[in-house]
Amino acid sequence: MRKALFFVLAILTLGACTSLDCSVDNIVALNVSIPDTVKYDTLNVYAIVNGKDTALYTNGTGITSLSLPMSYSQDADEYIFAFTDTLGATRSDTVVVGKTNQPHFESVDCTPQFWHTITSATTTHHMLDSISINEANVNNDQSKKHIILHLHSN
Secondary structure (H helix, E strand, O other): OHHHHHHHHHHHHHHHHHOOOOOOOOOOEEEEEOOOOOOOOEEEEEEEEOOEEEEEEEEEEOOOEEEEEOOOOOOEEEEEEEEEOOOOOEEEEEEEEEEEEEEEOOOOOOOOEEEEEEEEEEEOOOOEEEEEEOOOEEOOOOOOOOEEEEEOOO
16 A cells, blocks of 8 residues: 555655646747837848848738847857838948847756857947947846847937
8 A cells, every 4th residue: 555655755755846836927038129210110130140141020010029039059149131212212230239139948858048148239320329238137037128229310
């Protein structure tokens, strides 16, 4: 009887360890705010990886914020923000976000996440006037705006 009770308790304990719920909130993204966006311009955003561009966001209008993926192996991520006006003229700026990459483990049963700390943010100045870091810690809290892009006032 004791052996049976011990066996049942062992099965329940082991089953409890393997049924761990991993975080549903596992998205880690750079949240960008563009508070003074031009309403009628179309925004396209590209990431530059190994010298090649990849479209991340296309044909948005009136955009005031967006979330962008971050790499987990590079010390800096490079993005191109391309603004096209109603006449078809495009002005692009390159935004470089320097960062650290920290692996974050909730459990050995869950996929690891990479959290980041923004160390710098620079931009060219064709359409963008400046860039500021609002919240340097990038994790799975999607409520924070990490960087703010300020456009030239025209």
